[in-house]
Amino acid sequence: MFTRRQALLGAAAATMVAGALPKLASAAPVTEAEIAALPRQKITLVAPPFVHAHDQVATSGPKVVEFTMPIEEKKVVIDDEGTEFQAMTFNGSMPGPMMVVHEGDYVELTLINPDTNSMPHNIDFHAATGALGGGALTLINPGEQVKLRFKATRSGTFVYHCAPEGAMIPWHVVSGMSGTIMVLPREGLKNEKGEALRYDKVFYIGENDFYVPRDEEGNYKTYESHGESYADTVQVMRGLIPTHVVFNGAKGALTGDNAMKSKVGETVLIVHSQANRDTRPHLIGGHGDYVWEEGKFANPPAKDLETWFIRGGSAGAALYTFLQPGVYAYVNHNLIEAVELGATAHFVVEGEWNDDLMKQVVAPSPITTN
Amino acid sequence: MHVNLFEVAMGAVASLAVPFAAMGVAGKPVDTPRLPLAETVEIAATAIDYPLPGEFLLDARPATAASMKIETPAFRIMKRQVSLADYELCVADGACRPADARPNPLDVPVTGVNWLDAEAYASWYSRGTGVTWRLPTALEAAVAAGERFGGESFTAQADDPANPAVRWLRRYREEAAAKRPPDPEPKPFGHYGPNSMGIEDFGGNVWEWTSTCYERVTLASDRKTVLSKTENCGVHVLEGRHRAYMSNFVRDGRSGGCAVGTPPENLGFRLVRDNDFPLIAWADARLRGLLGQHSTPF
Secondary structure (H helix, E strand, O other), rough: OOHHHHHHHHHHHHHHHHHHHHHHHOOOOOOOOHHHHOOOOEEOOOOOOOOOOOOOOOOOOOEEEEEEEEEEEEEEEOOOOOOOEEEHHHHHOOOOOOEEOOOOEEEEEEEEEEEOOOOOOEEEEEEOHHHHHHHHHOOOOEEEEEEEEOOOOEEEEEEEEEEOOOOOOHHHHHHOOOEEEEEEOOOEOOOOOOEOOOOOOOEEEEEEEEOOEEEOOOOOOOOOOOHHHHHHHHHHHHHHOEEEEEOOOOOOOOOHHOOOOEOOOOOEEEEEEEEEEEEEEEEEEEEEEEEEOOOOOOOEEEEOOOOOOOOOEEEEEEEEOOOOOEEEEEOOOOOHHHHHHOEEEEEEEEEOOOOOOOOOOOOOOOOOOO | OOOOOHHHHHHHHHHHHHHHHOEEEEEEEOOOOOOOOOEEEEOOEEEEEEOOEEEEEEEOEEEEEEEEEEEEOEEEEEEOEEEHHHHHHHHHHOOOOOOOOOOOOOOEOOOOHHHHHHHHHHHHHHHOOOOEEEEOOOHHHHHHHHHHHOOOOOOOOOOOOOOOHHHOOOOOOOHHHHHHOOOOHHHHHHHOOEEEOEEEOOOOOOOEEEEEEEEEEEOOOOOOOOOEEEEEEEEEEOOOOOOEEHHHHHHOOOHOOOOOOOOOOOEOOOOOOOOOOHHHHEEEEEEEEHHOOOOOOO
């Protein structure tokens, strides 16, 4: 269902496409037959914070990359108090899995809405051009599936999310329906001088803001179905103050046994998405060596950042080589959100300590009086 | 807790007033005991191997807590933790602040109480029963916990003098391995059963406040001699499945934990019943309180 505002937004988008034409002018019009002749690759998605295996530098020409994602509505526990939450998920996880392709590849997604679900869903790819990011072509009822193809014309990390219509849009997003696609430049990542940058590992951290209603006594309410939770949840959403801000779908989901693992000398790419709300990742005791705050690899990365800003509705990427062993907290540096609301993850990093970088010169002891 | 001049004066008067107990303190009649006495368990005099609470340094590096054989005289301690119902009586009397307990049936331990709340309850309950009740020391809690004493579950030993991260990583893994599914709902009394001494529910999901202050101690190479010591009575020791240290004002164990670790699910307490010469005990407690409180910021 298109609103007047959406129609206007569509018109604006069409104007912008014209402006972008020079970038695409080199590519000759492609026919269906030519696309059909391209090599195809089928990817099995994996649950975050992990990312499916992929080449950082493309080893061949463009291809069609096939993905399949079932949508799953389900009840999950989102904190250490055992709060139950009526979640909506892509592929069963919050966030949805990260997809990786190269610029110029075609993304071909089969989206499935099993009949065990209760609501229509769709997908809006910020990386895609036209049709509300694909949302207008993918709205499916329980018991239906749809296949969408779009060309990955711009490199970078981009959010995807469910956007059915009207009031359903924010509700589905803050119920968990968002994820990220990373479109790598065919020649891989580069620094500001055009020199190649590589990572040994990539972690995908999706940040969610949840708005869980409370009862008269202040306890979180649980609901038997999504529909029953809707009216109360919207009231909390309209206050704009989340009850939970978490990584990977639950408070503490990336801590303890599930902490992310690395070692001294290893370079990690940390992709961070927030589909709804601004956030500011910070690695306590570390840095961002190269950071694409906006996530778009055609822009040179910022260097040596302490904290980086991820705009609501976008995904950014930070490259860091660990220099000291230890337990690192990776937080949303609104520390109230990090500690009280849940936005904390941990990296467990093995390796040799470097006294040159840091040393406790004198251990704690009573204050000396002269 | 403020140790003000009034209390100092009261303490002095009390110690003088012992022979005239019936007259009460400072002209005020002693409250007629009106509250029933909580059931207690008599713990016989014993000696245990006890890992001292606090943080220890040896050669400027974290060291395992000094452990020593310590004797304790006999004492009596509540069989059960203080209940939400009993705590509510103190609240109704205006002597305790309402606990941050979850809405619960009343026959569960009180939770969501800080050290100051526990102290307030102890003095209210002492007034109401005419018997002196106080928080156990960490040593008494260990003795009463018997086979359920958790103490320092995770050794603080610096594994590699050249690499402090080895200890951080090991502790992180140990804590992760010990992590349990969340179960913060306080359970009815008896849920966790008695220990071999008949003390109920120790080591369940309620950690218990003690009167012992946090200390940082620098040991000599014999691991026993104390070279220096800094006491911080703004932080007290709690015993439970593992030992915890919390600021006096913290009521929620999860928010009182450090950035990395498994914090207690709930904070509550049980009390030790001192001898039945109330004014002597009262004065004694006051004086001990005064001596022990010099660095308390509250």
